[in-house]
Amino acid sequence: xxxxxxxxxxxxxxxxxxxxxxxxxxxxxxxxxxxxxxxxxxxxxxxxxxxxxxxxxxxxxxxxxxxxxxxxxxxxxxxxxxxxxxxxxxxxxxxxxxxxxxxxxxxxxxxxxxxxxxxxxxxxxxxxxxxxxxxxxxxxxxxxxxxxxxxxxxxxxxxxxxxxxxxxxxxxxxxxxxxxxxxxxxxxxxxxxxxxxxxxxxxxxxxxxxxxxxxxxxxxxxxxxxxxxxxxxxxxxxxxxxxxxxxxxxxxxxxxxxxxxxxxxxxxxxxxxxxxxxxxxxxxxxxxxxxxxxxxxxxxxxxxxx
Ligand code: CP
Ligand code: NVA
Numbered sequence: 001x002x003x004x005x006x007x008x009x010x011x012x013x014x015x016x017x018x019x020x021x022x023x024x025x026x027x028x029x030x031x032x033x034x035x036x037x038x039x040x041x042x043x044x045x046x047x048x049x050x051x052x053x054x055x056x057x058x059x060x061x062x063x064x065x066x067x068x069x070x071x072x073x074x075x076x077x078x079x080x081x082x083x084x085x086x087x088x089x090x091x092x093x094x095x096x097x098x099x100x101x102x103x104x105x106x107x108x109x110x111x112x113x114x115x116x117x118x119x120x121x122x123x124x125x126x127x128x129x130x131x132x133x134x135x136x137x138x139x140x141x142x143x144x145x146x147x148x149x150x151x152x153x154x155x156x157x158x159x160x161x162x163x164x165x166x167x168x169x170x171x172x173x174x175x176x177x178x179x180x181x182x183x184x185x186x187x188x189x190x191x192x193x194x195x196x197x198x199x200x201x202x203x204x205x206x207x208x209x210x211x212x213x214x215x216x217x218x219x220x221x222x223x224x225x226x227x228x229x230x231x232x233x234x235x236x237x238x239x240x241x242x243x244x245x246x247x248x249x250x251x252x253x254x255x256x257x258x259x260x261x262x263x264x265x266x267x268x269x270x271x272x273x274x275x276x277x278x279x280x281x282x283x284x285x286x287x288x289x290x291x292x293x294x295x296x297x298x299x300x301x302x303x304x305x306x
Contacts, residue, residue: 006122021294041300046100056261093118104126107226124299137291138292155217158268159241170193217257218258244270
């Protein structure tokens with residue numbers, strides 16, 4: 001089987017992505033019913049390279065490998081030769097000689113692509129400055145579990161045109177739902193990513209208008225990792241873009257709210273939004289585990305029926 005990477009949602013076909021979502025739900029149900037008895041990865045290893053902080057991504061990948069009977073190696077750029085300038089391609093070749101797959105969280109998406117080009121084992125994007133596709137697997141899984149097929153539904157992105165926003169745009173393309181992206185002027189997503197999605201994705205600047213009759217509303221922090229020094233300016237520029245219970249009231253009565261987390265209460269969301277029953281962020285976070293199990297299984301073993 002040729003090596004497959006997962007650098008963006010566009011690396012898998014729409015049909016493969018739909019398979020992954022259903023497979024993730026099956027894996028989750030199997031874990032609930034039988035416990036962690038499905039162990040297809042005995043003695044297999046996943047290298048996890050982190051150049052940025054993480055709670056959910058690290059714990060979900062590490063737990064996925066442990067429950068599957070394998071092992072995950074946490075590699076911080078601070079402690080590896082990557083942090084001392086060993087070329088990324090050399091690192092990819094060395095890891096390919098030893099481990100079965102590599103997961104990377106880093107800054108530059110081009111750096112990730114360079115790593116994948118040199119790797120002979122599957123490489124998974126665990127967040128770059130431009131994309132966070134693993135989060136979208138969990139997000140679409142959560143939406144599907146709670147509301148059925150997402151095709152032709154309407155999601156609304158409120159906030160920064162960042163890595164999460166780009167992955168929501170790609171998800172709209174691949175899963176064929178409508179997406180309204182609502183950003184302050186100057187914080188729009190990349191024009192090429194937006195344009196490639198065609199008329200499924202529309203750009204707005206007024207949150208009250210954007211959320212009307214939406215099936216799902218989502219947001220993210222105003223300053224992403226690496227933008228910490230812009231925090232004060234962004235707080236001013238994003239004034240009026242906080243997602244509140246009152247804003248959600250303008251969406252459909254059965255609308256859901258997602259947030260990849262970590263959340264900043266009092267900034268991009270109200271102090272109490274995560275306590276609202278429309279917010280399903282804990283289920284969303286938990287689904288990182290199941291969705292990534294389905295992803296690793298697919299990249300290493302191909303399709304598994306049942
Ligand atoms: N949502 C997400 O990726 O969380 P972490 O940064 O904690 O991994
Ligand atoms: N946009 C955020 C997502 C964190 C999971 C960041 O890049 O920091």
